[in-house]
Amino acid sequence: MPKSLLIISRQAPWSGPNAREALDIVLAGGAFDLPIGLLFLDDGVFQLTAKQDAKALQQKDLSANLQALPMFGVEDLFVCGDSAAERGLETTGLALEEVQVLSAHDITALIDRYDQVITL
Structure with missing residues (x-):
């Protein structure tokens, strides 16, 4: 049986x-x-904001990659509710609809x- 892997994305x-x-x-x-699984933590929660204009920053848009996650069988998607709140982001209307909102306590159990x- 393959080992399970959690990726924690902490960067905007x-x-x-x-x-x-x-x-x-x-x-x-x-x-x-x-x-x-994929956990968006700290500034990584900004990846989930809808309608980002990556061209204005001369960056490549990540939204297509995010939308492809379910097609690749990646269903364990999580966001830290505390990180989102600290950054003034609502956890409704995110770029990924199937993301589970977790508290800091829940994240400890998730990592286990x-x-x-x-962590990137």
Whole structure:
């Protein structure tokens, strides 16, 4: 049985390559049927804001990658509700509708469920 993997994405989509790399790892894991989850934490919650204008920042839009997650079998998607609230983001109307909102306490239990954790 393959080991489960949790990717924690902590970077805003425009702050460098880490957000894209986290999504690439998750998509690759999903393509190989790896039990994989993705948690958006800290500034990573900004990846879930709808209708971002990546061209204005001369960045590549990540929304297509986000929308592809279910097609790759990635269904364990989580967002830290505390991180979203601290940044003034509502957890309704996010770019991913199937994301589960977790508290800091829930995140500790989530991390314990996975065999391996990668933070980007």
